[in-house]
Amino acid sequence: MTDADLLEMYRTMVLSRTLDQRIWQMNRQGRAAIVASAQGHEAAQVGAIRALDPERDRFYIYYRELTTMLALGITPLELLLGFLAKDGEPLSGARQFPLHGAIDRSRRDIVSFSNVVATQLLQAVGVALADKMRGEKRVTVAYFGDGASSMGETHEAMNFASIHHLPVIFFCENNKYATSVPLSRQMNIESIAARADGYGMPGIEIDGFDPVAVYEAVGAAAIRALSGDGPTLVEAVVERFLPHTSDDDDTRYRPPEELEDIRKFDPIPAMEKLLRSSGALDDALDDEIKGSAQKIVNQATEDAENAPFPEPHDFYEQVYAPGSPGDQS
Amino acid sequence: MPEITVIEAVRAALREEMERDPTVFMLGEDIGKRGGVFLATDGLIEQFGEERVIDTPLAEASIGGIALGAAVNGMRPVAEIEFADFIWPAVNQIIGEAARVRYGTHGRRTAPLVLRVPYGGGVRGGLFHSQSIEVAFAHQPGLKVVAPATPYDAKGLLKSAIRDDDPVIFLEHKRTYRLVKGDVPDGEYTVPIGVAEVKRAGSDVTVVSYGLVLHYCLEAAATLAEEGIDVEVVDLRTLRPLDTDTVLASVRKTSKAMIVHEDTKAGGIGGEIAAVIAEYAFEDLDAPVMRVAGPEVPAMPFSPLLEAEFMPSPEKIAAAIRKLAAY
Numbered sequence: 001m002t003d004a005d006l007l008e009m010y011r012t013m014v015l016s017r018t019l020d021q022r023i024w025q026m027n028r029q030g031r032a033a034i035v036a037s038a039q040g041h042e043a044a045q046v047g048a049i050r051a052l053d054p055e056r057d058r059f060y061i062y063y064r065e066l067t068t069m070l071a072l073g074i075t076p077l078e079l080l081l082g083f084l085a086k087d088g089e090p091l092s093g094a095r096q097f098p099l100h101g102a103i104d105r106s107r108r109d110i111v112s113f114s115n116v117v118a119t120q121l122l123q124a125v126g127v128a129l130a131d132k133m134r135g136e137k138r139v140t141v142a143y144f145g146d147g148a149s150s151m152g153e154t155h156e157a158m159n160f161a162s163i164h165h166l167p168v169i170f171f172c173e174n175n176k177y178a179t180s181v182p183l184s185r186q187m188n189i190e191s192i193a194a195r196a197d198g199y200g201m202p203g204i205e206i207d208g209f210d211p212v213a214v215y216e217a218v219g220a221a222a223i224r225a226l227s228g229d230g231p232t233l234v235e236a237v238v239e240r241f242l243p244h245t246s247d248d249d250d251t252r253y254r255p256p257e258e259l260e261d262i263r264k265f266d267p268i269p270a271m272e273k274l275l276r277s278s279g280a281l282d283d284a285l286d287d288e289i290k291g292s293a294q295k296i297v298n299q300a301t302e303d304a305e306n307a308p309f310p311e312p313h314d315f316y317e318q319v320y321a322p323g324s325p326g327d328q329s
Numbered sequence: 330m331p332e333i334t335v336i337e338a339v340r341a342a343l344r345e346e347m348e349r350d351p352t353v354f355m356l357g358e359d360i361g362k363r364g365g366v367f368l369a370t371d372g373l374i375e376q377f378g379e380e381r382v383i384d385t386p387l388a389e390a391s392i393g394g395i396a397l398g399a400a401v402n403g404m405r406p407v408a409e410i411e412f413a414d415f416i417w418p419a420v421n422q423i424i425g426e427a428a429r430v431r432y433g434t435h436g437r438r439t440a441p442l443v444l445r446v447p448y449g450g451g452v453r454g455g456l457f458h459s460q461s462i463e464v465a466f467a468h469q470p471g472l473k474v475v476a477p478a479t480p481y482d483a484k485g486l487l488k489s490a491i492r493d494d495d496p497v498i499f500l501e502h503k504r505t506y507r508l509v510k511g512d513v514p515d516g517e518y519t520v521p522i523g524v525a526e527v528k529r530a531g532s533d534v535t536v537v538s539y540g541l542v543l544h545y546c547l548e549a550a551a552t553l554a555e556e557g558i559d560v561e562v563v564d565l566r567t568l569r570p571l572d573t574d575t576v577l578a579s580v581r582k583t584s585k586a587m588i589v590h591e592d593t594k595a596g597g598i599g600g601e602i603a604a605v606i607a608e609y610a611f612e613d614l615d616a617p618v619m620r621v622a623g624p625e626v627p628a629m630p631f632s633p634l635l636e637a638e639f640m641p642s643p644e645k646i647a648a649a650i651r652k653l654a655a656y
């Protein structure tokens with residue numbers, strides 16, 4: 001990875017954090033109904049996308065993928081429109097929670113049909129099966145949390161993908177909590193990646209605070225997928241800096257020492273330090289990166305606030321195919 | 330026109346659609362060399378290979394979810410659930426996800442998949458091989474639910490289902506598979522989804538039904554004809570979206586309506602049909618809308634007399650129609 005690559009990742013992480021903080025703030029002001037923050041997951045998400053091809057590959061995300069979305073080219077304004085349920089939101093016509101729905105396929109194959117955890121894993125496997133049947137060389141990435149790893153569908157997805165050597169990357173962002181339930185109450189093992197063995201595929205556990213390590217692991221998984229060798233389970237260990245969502249209160253279940261502890265290391269200042277020590281970043285450039293993130297987010301906030309809510313004019317459309325039985329449009 | 334069975338009609342539709350469209354493929358349990366437990370897919374793996382006739386692990390959620398993913402990505406999967414009784418693990422993917430894909434993405438993705446589901450009782454299947462599962466799916470906007478009763482309709486509707494751009498639950502009544510024979514033309518044809526059919530014209534009473542018991546209604550109608558009661562039998566064929574026009578037109582003609590289904594009465598399709606009739610044809614009615622349906626027990630028992638107690642029969646249906654006609 002060149003300094004330019006690292007700087008690019010740093011820029012996206014800074015933008016993501018700035019936007020994330022803004023959305024959280026807007027929730028507290030009663031302007032954004034619900035937020036699941038990506039703070040703490042930024043390095044893992046940006047590192048993974050760096051190893052993939054946004055045009056070629058397919059992304060079955062879950063709700064905590066703010067940095068992934070930015071890294072894939074979805075704009076802060078589009079994302080804010082989603083968080084405010086405004087017209088012009090790019091995923092669901094503001095019918096769904098933020099970050100749910102699908103981006104126009106001509107632009108990016110980013111999909112998140114529902115809030116129901118782990119459903120996207122089987123869908124991603126079906127998507128990859130279709131690509132394999134047509135001989136298309138693409139990687140499908142299924143994003144999920146440690147909590148979703150307990151779902152039966154996760155097992156079914158990994159099993160099938162491995163049987164058929166499908167080009168899938170199972171990308172687990174292990175923040176050690178499923179809402180309030182800690183890892184020790186979710187599983188009697190230390191590593192989710194270790195389960196890969198049971199499916200006959202490689203599993204790799206990496207430090208999700210290190211974007212370069214994530215980049216390398218996902219890169220290797222992508223090569224394996226594209227050469228027809230099958231899926232990989234990549235587990236990026238991260239921290240969830242904020243409560244599960246804006247409706248949660250993590251002080252009810254995380255001891256104060258733990259909450260203090262997890263913030264001792266933050267991947268964004270760590271990246272800044274790394275870049276400064278290599279000489280790739282100086283005060284002027286850092287000011288520019290942070291200042292421009294602030295400016296972009298301020299402008300997007302203003303534009304999103306001014307955007308109207310969608311009218312229910314197409315409320316009855318897209319239930320069935322146009323003109324097909326049952327269509328009410 | 331050759332006479333074939335329902336299972337042969339299903340198989341013919343599958344074969345012809347696989348030949349016609351390379352994006353059509355099948356997945357399910359034992360559908361490969363075994364040809365499916367009912368032989369619906371017999372011979373297809375030999376013709377199309379294991380790439381397009383995929384034996385899945387024994388995992389119904391994966392059958393639903395993988396079919397959905399492939400459908401969203403440009404294929405037309407036809408998945409088989411071995412028995413309707415085992416569909417519940419797939420409900421998360423079908424009702425929860427597939428039904429909402431078009432709406433929840435504002436039309437950016439669609440899910441043109443078919444779930445073929447052998448259902449129904451009268452086959453000595455007991456509690457877990459006899460279930461009627463249609464209302465769970467027919468309740469969900471975004472899904473289409475089809476339940477043919479004859480070989481002609483089974484073939485024509487399955488072809489329509491495979492070509493449809495929305496997720497379709499295709500219900501095949503197990504008892505009709507080999508019991509019901511009928512003429513099916515050699516050439517290409519389809520039967521439209523969402524259109525009911527008057528299977529027997531009559532002037533005294535309208536009986537609305539679908540699936541196996543549709544045939545029992547026709548038997549009852551034949552018996553009653555000898556008694557001077559002229560019964561019109563409407564085959565719904567599609568349970569969502571309902572063809573209420575055909576039902577209402579018939580009721581306006583006869584002024585008496587009965588709904589017959591094997592599924593449990595309370596909360597069944599019959600309740601919806603009765604409500605539609607009450608809402609739009611109340612003034613045409615000369616009698617209360619009646620229903621003959623499965624009893625309020627959790628499922629169909631195994632032993633023959635117990636099973637018979639559960640199932641509607643031509644005799645039970647005829648007795649109920651006599652009452653309605655005399656009202």
Ligand SMILES: Cc1ncc(C[n+]2csc(CCOP(=O)(O)OP(=O)(O)O)c2C)c(N)n1
Nearest residue numbers: 064115116117145146147148175177178179
């Ligand atoms: C099937 C299902 N059960 C419960 C929920 C409610 N819920 C939403 S997120 C969540 C925790 C998920 O934890 P994890 O997968 O670790 O992801 P994280 O939020 O930590 O990133 C729960 C219980 C849900 N969305 N889906």
Ligand SMILES: [Mg+2]
Nearest residue numbers: 145146177178
């Ligand atoms: Mg978690």
